Amino acid sequence: MTAVGVGLGVMMLLVAASMPTMLQERHERTSARDNTPAAEAPAPSDRSLLIGVQDTDFHGRSIRGRVLRPEGPRAPLPPGLTAFPKPGEMVVSPVLADLLSSREGALLRPRLGYRVVGTIGHAGLGGAREYAFYAGSDRLTERSGAVARVTSFGDRSPGEGLGPILLLLVVIAFVVLLLPVAVFIGTAMRFGGESRDRRLAALRLMGVDQHMARRFAAAEALLASVTGLLAGALMFLVVRVFVERVTVLGVGFFTADVRPALLPTLLMVPAVPVSSVLVALFSLRKVMIEPLGVVRNAARSRRRLWWRAIVPVIGLGLLYPLLGGVNRAEGFNEYQVAAGVTLLLIGIAALLPWIVEAVVARLGRGGGLSWQLAVRRLQLDGGASVRAVSGIVVATAGAIALQTMFTGVRGDYVEQTGQDTSRAQAQVTFHGTVDGTRAAGIGARLGSTPGVRGTIVKAMTGLKLPSKGKDERSATLTVADCPALRELIRMNHCADGDVFLAGPQEPTAPRPGETGRVDSGEDTAGGRGPAWRIPTSARPAGQRTDLLGETEDGVFATPSAIDARILRMTHVATLVRVNEADRDAMERMRNTVAAIEPMADVTVTSATREDDRFGAVRRGLLIGAIASLLVIGAVLLVTVLEQMRERRRLLAMLVAFGTRRSVLNRSVLWQTALPMLLGLSLAVPAGAGLGALLLKMSEKAVSVQWGAIAGICGTAAAVVLLVTALSLPTVRRLMGPEGLRTE
Known part of the structure; x- marks a missing residue:
C-alpha cells in the first residue's frame, strides 16, 4: 500500500518534471511551421x-x-x-x-x-x-x-515573454499543484504504522534491541519507498503511452515529448527514499517497543503550537519584501516567492492537527452512536484522519489563492469587446475576393442557409479624396442597404439611393460634391482608381456602436447610389444571426461561406477578448489541476483504504458485539468529514489571505470572489466524501468474521 501511494505521487512528479520538455517540443514544432x-x-x-x-x-x-x-x-x-x-x-x-x-x-x-x-x-x-x-x-x-x-518556414524572432504578473502566476501554480502531491507522499510513507509496531515487538521478543528495531523500521520504509519509485516509474510509462489519446482545451502532445527533465529527476530519486527513512524514524520518537507489545507515551502531551506557527511566519517574512515589487524592471526572485508560498502552505498542514486536536478535545458526550465512535477515535488517535485530508486542504488553500489572484489580474488580460452576441453570432469577412456585383448576393445566399435567421451585409473600400495643401485625405466608403445602415449609423430617413456622411466634422472629412478615387486594388495615389462623386444630396448622420462594439465613420452609400462595377477589391463583412438551438446551424453557414470563398474569415462573436499568453497560462493551470485532482483522489482513496485495513480487527469486533454496519459506515464518514470541515475553515482565510498578499505584491486591487471560493471548497469536500463513499464496500468486507483472526 505504501508503494502504491508513493508510486502515484512519484508518477505525478515525473509528469510535472516532463512539462518543460513537453512545452518546449511543442513550441519548436509550431515555430518551425510558422x-x-x-x-x-x-x-x-x-x-x-x-x-x-x-x-x-x-x-x-x-x-x-x-x-x-x-x-x-x-x-x-x-x-x-x-x-x-x-x-x-x-x-x-x-x-x-x-x-x-x-x-x-x-x-x-x-x-x-x-x-x-x-x-x-x-x-x-x-x-x-x-x-x-x-x-x-x-x-x-x-x-x-x-x-x-x-521563401522559408519558421519563426526566428524572439518570443514575447510572459511578463512579471504571468510569471508569478506560473510559479504559484507549480507550487500549488505539486505541494499537495508531496504531502500525500509523506502520508503514504506512514502507512501500516500499527502492524509495523506489532512486527517490531515480535522482533524485540527474539532479542532485538531498541536501536536495531528502529533500523528495521527504517529498512522497511526504505524498501517500500524504493518499490514506490519503481512503481511510479512504471505508472509514468503507462500514462505516457496514452498521452496521444488525450487533449485538454485543444492542447495535446506526442508520446516522445513526455520526457522528465534530468535535474528534477536526479533530485527526486534520492529524495524519496531519504525522506521515507526520516519519516519512519520521526514517527517512532514517542514509541517504546517492548517484547510483549508496543507502549506509547501514556501521558499524551498536547501538540505544541509555537513551531507550527513559526513555519507560516517565515513564509510571510520571505514574501513581505516583495510587496509592490513584482512589476519592477529587474523582475523578482522566483525562488524566494516559491519558498515563501511553500512555507505558508506547509504551515497550514502543520496547523491542522493542532486545530483538530483542540476542537475534538472539547467535544463532550452526546450525539448518535456513530458520532460518538468517530469523536472518540479522533480523540485517541486523530493523526491518521488528519493526514488523510491534509493534502487536499493544502490544495484547497492554494487553489483559493490562485483564484483570488486570477480574479485580481484578469482585467489586465481580458477586455470587453462590446459585441452584442444576442443579435449576431458570427461575422464573415471576405478580404478583397468579392467585387461589388457579387457582394449584393452574399446576404441572400447566406440567408437561405438552413438555421440562419438573418444577415447584415456591408461592402467597404477606400476612397481617396482631393488633397488640401500638404494634407493627404482619404475616407472609408461603405455600401449597404438601409436595414444594415441603421445598425451602423444614426439617420432620420433612409431610402435606396441615399448617401450619408458620418464622423467628426474635421477639415479632412469628406464633403458633399467632392470627387474621389475608389480603391481598385492598385496604387490609387496617382489617381488611377475609378472616379466617384459624392452626391450633393449627401446628408450628415450620427455615429453609433454597431453589433460588434465598433464605431465607424466615412461615406455610407446605399446600393443604387454607386455603380457596383467600380467596387473592386471590396472588403465585404457580413453579420450573421443563427438559430443557436440548432447545433449544426453554424456548421452549415460555414459550408456556405466556403462555397463562396474558401479563405474567408468566420469569427464567432464574443463578449470578451482574452490575451493569448494569459489564456495559455489559464489552460496550462486547468490541465495541471485536472491531473493533480485525479492523483489526489487516487492517493486519498489508498490512504482511506489503508486506515480501514489497519482497523479491520476493531471493526469486526464491534460487529460481532452487535453494532450495526450502517452505524460503522457513518462513523467512518464522520471521521473524515470532521477534519475536512475544520481544514476548510482554515484553508479559506489562509488561501484568501495569501491571494490578497500576492495581489499586493503585483500592485493590484484586492477582490475576493466568495462564489468561486465556495465552489472550490465544495469540490474539495466532494472529492473527500466521494473517496470515502468508494471505500465503504471495502469497509463492509473488513467487518466480516475473518477480521477476528490473528496470529
Whole structure:
C-alpha cells in the first residue's frame, strides 16, 4: 500500500518534471511551421511559395488549414510534408482523416473540397490530436485574401515573454499543484504504522534491541519507498503511452515529448527514499517497543503550537519584501516567492492537527452512536484522519489563492469587446475576393442557409479624396442597404439611393460634391482608381456602436447610389444571426461561406477578448489541476483504504458485539468529514489571505470572489466524501468474521 501511494505521487512528479520538455517540443514544432510573412514581402522567384490561410472550426474543434501554390521548383516545403499536394488534393493530420471518414464528418467534407492523398508527419503538428491540413491550388494569387509569399518556414524572432504578473502566476501554480502531491507522499510513507509496531515487538521478543528495531523500521520504509519509485516509474510509462489519446482545451502532445527533465529527476530519486527513512524514524520518537507489545507515551502531551506557527511566519517574512515589487524592471526572485508560498502552505498542514486536536478535545458526550465512535477515535488517535485530508486542504488553500489572484489580474488580460452576441453570432469577412456585383448576393445566399435567421451585409473600400495643401485625405466608403445602415449609423430617413456622411466634422472629412478615387486594388495615389462623386444630396448622420462594439465613420452609400462595377477589391463583412438551438446551424453557414470563398474569415462573436499568453497560462493551470485532482483522489482513496485495513480487527469486533454496519459506515464518514470541515475553515482565510498578499505584491486591487471560493471548497469536500463513499464496500468486507483472526 505504501508503494502504491508513493508510486502515484512519484508518477505525478515525473509528469510535472516532463512539462518543460513537453512545452518546449511543442513550441519548436509550431515555430518551425510558422508562415508569418516578413515585414518586406519577397519578390516572386523559383524559391517562393504562395500560402493562404483556410482555418475553420467544426463542433468546437479548431482546424488549421493552409493552401499552397509553389512558384518554383525550390519553393520551401512545410514541415511534416514529403511533397506538395497537387491542385485539388490535400494532406491531413491523422485525427482529421479519421473525422472526415466518420459519420460525424459528413457535414465537414463539403467544406474541405479536396481529395485526401496523405497524412502530415509529426514534425508538422503541434500534437497528436491536432486537426490540420495542407491543400494544393493553382488559382491562389496575392489578391486572394489572406495570402502571403514566403521563401522559408519558421519563426526566428524572439518570443514575447510572459511578463512579471504571468510569471508569478506560473510559479504559484507549480507550487500549488505539486505541494499537495508531496504531502500525500509523506502520508503514504506512514502507512501500516500499527502492524509495523506489532512486527517490531515480535522482533524485540527474539532479542532485538531498541536501536536495531528502529533500523528495521527504517529498512522497511526504505524498501517500500524504493518499490514506490519503481512503481511510479512504471505508472509514468503507462500514462505516457496514452498521452496521444488525450487533449485538454485543444492542447495535446506526442508520446516522445513526455520526457522528465534530468535535474528534477536526479533530485527526486534520492529524495524519496531519504525522506521515507526520516519519516519512519520521526514517527517512532514517542514509541517504546517492548517484547510483549508496543507502549506509547501514556501521558499524551498536547501538540505544541509555537513551531507550527513559526513555519507560516517565515513564509510571510520571505514574501513581505516583495510587496509592490513584482512589476519592477529587474523582475523578482522566483525562488524566494516559491519558498515563501511553500512555507505558508506547509504551515497550514502543520496547523491542522493542532486545530483538530483542540476542537475534538472539547467535544463532550452526546450525539448518535456513530458520532460518538468517530469523536472518540479522533480523540485517541486523530493523526491518521488528519493526514488523510491534509493534502487536499493544502490544495484547497492554494487553489483559493490562485483564484483570488486570477480574479485580481484578469482585467489586465481580458477586455470587453462590446459585441452584442444576442443579435449576431458570427461575422464573415471576405478580404478583397468579392467585387461589388457579387457582394449584393452574399446576404441572400447566406440567408437561405438552413438555421440562419438573418444577415447584415456591408461592402467597404477606400476612397481617396482631393488633397488640401500638404494634407493627404482619404475616407472609408461603405455600401449597404438601409436595414444594415441603421445598425451602423444614426439617420432620420433612409431610402435606396441615399448617401450619408458620418464622423467628426474635421477639415479632412469628406464633403458633399467632392470627387474621389475608389480603391481598385492598385496604387490609387496617382489617381488611377475609378472616379466617384459624392452626391450633393449627401446628408450628415450620427455615429453609433454597431453589433460588434465598433464605431465607424466615412461615406455610407446605399446600393443604387454607386455603380457596383467600380467596387473592386471590396472588403465585404457580413453579420450573421443563427438559430443557436440548432447545433449544426453554424456548421452549415460555414459550408456556405466556403462555397463562396474558401479563405474567408468566420469569427464567432464574443463578449470578451482574452490575451493569448494569459489564456495559455489559464489552460496550462486547468490541465495541471485536472491531473493533480485525479492523483489526489487516487492517493486519498489508498490512504482511506489503508486506515480501514489497519482497523479491520476493531471493526469486526464491534460487529460481532452487535453494532450495526450502517452505524460503522457513518462513523467512518464522520471521521473524515470532521477534519475536512475544520481544514476548510482554515484553508479559506489562509488561501484568501495569501491571494490578497500576492495581489499586493503585483500592485493590484484586492477582490475576493466568495462564489468561486465556495465552489472550490465544495469540490474539495466532494472529492473527500466521494473517496470515502468508494471505500465503504471495502469497509463492509473488513467487518466480516475473518477480521477476528490473528496470529
